[in-house]
Amino acid sequence: MALIVQKYGGTSVGNPERIKNVAKRVAKWHAQGHKLVVVVSAMSGETNRLITLAKEVQAQPDPRELDVVISTGEQVTIGLLSMALMDLGIKARSYTGAQVRILTDSAFTKARIQRIDEESMRRDLDEGCVVVVAGFQGVDDVGNITTLGRGGSDTTGVALAAALKADECQIYTDVDGVYTTDPRIVPEARKLDTITFEEMLELASLGSKVLQIRSVEFAGKYKVRLRVLSSFQDEGEGTLITFEDDIKMEQPIISGIAASRDEAKFTVVGVPDRPGIAYQILGPVAEANIDVDMIIQNVGSDGLTDFSFTAPRGSFDRTKEILTSVCKHIGARDIRADRSMAKVSVVGVGMRSHVGIASRMFRTLAEEGINIQMISTSEIKISVAIEEKYLELAVRVLHKAFDLDVVQG
Numbered sequence: 001m002a003l004i005v006q007k008y009g010g011t012s013v014g015n016p017e018r019i020k021n022v023a024k025r026v027a028k029w030h031a032q033g034h035k036l037v038v039v040v041s042a043m044s045g046e047t048n049r050l051i052t053l054a055k056e057v058q059a060q061p062d063p064r065e066l067d068v069v070i071s072t073g074e075q076v077t078i079g080l081l082s083m084a085l086m087d088l089g090i091k092a093r094s095y096t097g098a099q100v101r102i103l104t105d106s107a108f109t110k111a112r113i114q115r116i117d118e119e120s121m122r123r124d125l126d127e128g129c130v131v132v133v134a135g136f137q138g139v140d141d142v143g144n145i146t147t148l149g150r151g152g153s154d155t156t157g158v159a160l161a162a163a164l165k166a167d168e169c170q171i172y173t174d175v176d177g178v179y180t181t182d183p184r185i186v187p188e189a190r191k192l193d194t195i196t197f198e199e200m201l202e203l204a205s206l207g208s209k210v211l212q213i214r215s216v217e218f219a220g221k222y223k224v225r226l227r228v229l230s231s232f233q234d235e236g237e238g239t240l241i242t243f244e245d246d247i248k249m250e251q252p253i254i255s256g257i258a259a260s261r262d263e264a265k266f267t268v269v270g271v272p273d274r275p276g277i278a279y280q281i282l283g284p285v286a287e288a289n290i291d292v293d294m295i296i297q298n299v300g301s302d303g304l305t306d307f308s309f310t311a312p313r314g315s316f317d318r319t320k321e322i323l324t325s326v327c328k329h330i331g332a333r334d335i336r337a338d339r340s341m342a343k344v345s346v347v348g349v350g351m352r353s354h355v356g357i358a359s360r361m362f363r364t365l366a367e368e369g370i371n372i373q374m375i376s377t378s379e380i381k382i383s384v385a386i387e388e389k390y391l392e393l394a395v396r397v398l399h400k401a402f403d404l405d406v407v408q409g
């Protein structure tokens, strides 16, 4: 008998029929004797609807009141799911974040969980009751309702699992696990049975949006076994996200390939090479809250350097504006900006113990005539910036080059 936290996303509870299906799935686990805490999101589209509604009334909604409004979606689904469970003859009780007492700081719309009181949940569980908790919300120490940021129900699930020392946190969603890459780009992409937290973080931040990044960080920190599964399939073990030491089999060197297309590249040309230049260029960019990713600087023989970096495409105009004034200020020759860049990365903990991954990646891209414009690496990741029009091609050939379409024994 295990203590399991299950989290169901918005599409899984998107209508009454689906809520009843979730109840049946919970009932199955319950019948096997497991203790269950179930976290739900609002019905799909509901949180967006509530935000729109708020903005129709107040153009810049007051953050405290916005949280009062957008936390209601989850209050509906916890009640409905509890009713559906009762209809199946199962004892169930719903809790809002405040009722559990998921204590957060007071940063409305992006609050952080500080503590969870688990006594009442434990009491219910001991009585054979299924505990149903509203995702995405908490309460601050003076009783204000708070929310945890978009996609925050994943974090609620993981936090409850950590507080209750659950055996596993299962995230049910509309995909059946984490894939080697986006199956819409590579139909041969395979579902991974296991992946490490580190790899998942790289893949998540690089654009595979299966889980809220924060929840993965949280799970890694508090050693919560995390599993992603489909709520629309009866079979399947999903993907277990776990620790390197837990993965017994010989891991493949590369676990997945991530791609993101929202990149832009900027180059300040002919920068005088002197101390403080990188700060003079990137300081104002950081002050504008623009997230710089890859950076390259290289000094030429004439004592001048070209300084390039990538930033999100969404901040293209703003970044260009800042650089134009920086350029004058530091006496650089010119700036160049390209808004249609993409980033493609190969990720795998096996890189730590294997050489030649980068050269295989670069050779594969070269054979397709894809020009690499920037490169950045970490211990378990190699990323390249390329022209956006090559994104699909790059992902496909790399997927093949690293044998990711071959089922691993």
Ligand code: ASP
Binding pocket: 009, 010, 041, 042, 047, 048, 073, 135, 136, 149, 150, 151, 152, 153, 154
């Ligand atoms: N309902 C919230 C959102 O749409 C939280 C969640 O679904 O995880 O962001």
Ligand code: MG
Binding pocket: 009, 010, 041, 151
């Ligand atoms: Mg979600």
